Amino acid sequence: xxxxxxxxxxxxxxxxxxxxxxxxxxxxxxxxxxxxxxxxxxxxxxxxxxxxxxxxxxxxxxxxxxxxxxxxxxxxxxxxxxxxxxxxxxxxxxxxxxxxxxxxxxxxxx
Amino acid sequence: xxxxxxxxxxxxxxxxxxxxxxxxxxxxxxxxxxxxxxxxxxxxxxxxxxxxxxxxxxxxxxxxxxxxxxxxxxxxxxxxxxxxxxxxxxxxxxxxxxxxxxxxxxxxxxxxx
Numbered sequence: 001x002x003x004x005x006x007x008x009x010x011x012x013x014x015x016x017x018x019x020x021x022x023x024x025x026x027x028x029x030x031x032x033x034x035x036x037x038x039x040x041x042x043x044x045x046x047x048x049x050x051x052x053x054x055x056x057x058x059x060x061x062x063x064x065x066x067x068x069x070x071x072x073x074x075x076x077x078x079x080x081x082x083x084x085x086x087x088x089x090x091x092x093x094x095x096x097x098x099x100x101x102x103x104x105x106x107x108x109x110x
Numbered sequence: 111x112x113x114x115x116x117x118x119x120x121x122x123x124x125x126x127x128x129x130x131x132x133x134x135x136x137x138x139x140x141x142x143x144x145x146x147x148x149x150x151x152x153x154x155x156x157x158x159x160x161x162x163x164x165x166x167x168x169x170x171x172x173x174x175x176x177x178x179x180x181x182x183x184x185x186x187x188x189x190x191x192x193x194x195x196x197x198x199x200x201x202x203x204x205x206x207x208x209x210x211x212x213x214x215x216x217x218x219x220x221x222x223x
Binding site for chain 1: 153168214
């Protein structure tokens with residue numbers, strides 16, 4: 001099956017800093033989603049982005065499908081951004097079945 | 111917030127007992143999913159459903175069964191629970207087709223002693 005690798009595994013930032021999280025995948029995908037798991041364990045869908053660029057407030061994401069990677073940008077980080085960020089992909093033909101990466105754990109400090 | 115309710119939210123049981131987890135949605139979404147989350151593994155798909163009485167296996171389906179008799183309910187059953195099934199279980203929903211994000215319930219923490 002498809003492999004999904006996320007980097008870095010852990011990241012500590014001071015409030016106000018910017019960061020870039022990366023997701024590499026091993027095969028063509030028709031479906032790529034970014035999720036945030038907050039410290040209470042809730043999973044929130046951030047972006048559905050199989051290709052191109054999207055922005056939502058301080059967050060933006062870019063997927064370059066031909067090169068098999070996606071980037072999640074967090075600008076002016078806040079303590080509420082802390083948690084784990086997951087990338088998940090769906091292969092062509094089985095796009096609704098997601099394979100998750102192991103996540104990037106982000107801690108934003110004051 | 112998507113209308114997804116998982117029950118129970120927490121459960122402790124013993125090895126060998128049957129366990130059923132319930133996922134209830136009020137969004138009328140066609141697709142429903144069960145995942146488990148374990149340290150170092152992210153989330154892994156157990157089973158999914160693409161309509162009433164239509165289900166299929168995911169990556170880690172051994173030891174689990176599912177049923178979907180109504181659009182709004184998707185049940186996950188551990189016929190004889192084992193300690194390796196101790197995990198946090200998440201239900202998700204989506205519509206079929208492209209550009210349809212998955213939305214998750216709040217999870218069920220299951221401990222098997």
